[in-house]
Amino acid sequence: MKRESINVKKVLLNGTEMSKIIDRMVYEMIEHLSLLKNVAIVGIRTRGVVLAERLIKKIEEKENVKLATGTIDIALYRDDFCKGLSSPKTGPSVLNFDPEEYHIILVDDVMYTGRTVRAAIEAVMDYGRPKSIKFVSLIDRGLRELPIHPDIVGKVIETSPEDKVAVFFKETDGEDKVVLG
Template sequence: MRERAQIMDAEEIRRALERMAHEIAERNMGAPSLALVGIKARGVPLARRLAELLERIEGRAIPVGALDITLYRDDLSAVASVPVVRRTEIDFDVSGRALVLVDDVLFTGRTVRAALDALMDLGRPARVQLGVLIDRGHRELPIQADFVGKHVPTARRELVDVHIREIDGEDRVVILERDEGPAPGRVER
């Protein structure tokens, strides 16, 4: 795999998240029941950053949870012979809340479908909205993000690789081009 292009740097990511936070605040009109839920792994630090921005806008803390969807995936057997299950960490009741589900990349929609199934097992939110840093198209399911940092048209053979400083030590988004076949060890969403 080779890097084809960098599409966002740290400053562009910061600005996109700031704009998304304002859009979330406006759409939810300061909803006292608003909470963010990040999809593990890279959705979690993005949700935390959005919560910090929303706290500055709204003047109050916004709860943040972390959701593991491993066992809800419809491609579990293709991901790994022994899946690594991480812990869901949501220390608030999701029932009746306005939730914003946060992830790094929206591709086929299958990760979001799995996340919705996992959320519904925890309770019945008043509504669920979706925020993603990158929407790259190629949907296989009828899922659309409510808040998008950047729309990036891609070819199916390309991979959008999001680097988040809390996990990867840097903030940047690049497009990788596959030489041949699927990327080893990478799960497409």
């Protein structure tokens, strides 16, 4: 999503609030991770990768562990990519581990219809069948089209189908915030 195309109606989370929520998510993830061995955290391109990198860094620092990590690009797995006129823009998917030996935690910035997560699961499965797949999202805006829900969510926000929710990260946008457009 192009950040400059967002007509901001409301700031839902500022940088301080976002940081506190991410910290809480880290503690929830640590609780889940303590039950599992061989855990890999995989960010969904593009903003899920930024969130995953933050979560990974904090978990590794707090728990003194080294996690398996990866990124997954879902462009070719989307069920709506052929509706557009141009070819989808793709980036690399990188899983430097054997998924069949790991419990995978997929990470994305916003949970909406469930179609992105479905595509990410399909993409991961092309690499092999993991022991399990969990899903973590910073924002859950509801309005599901598929029966998919995050295992850990930072904040639930009620929206309408016409609304846009955009997550800004310091690393990519110069500041942390979540806005409604």
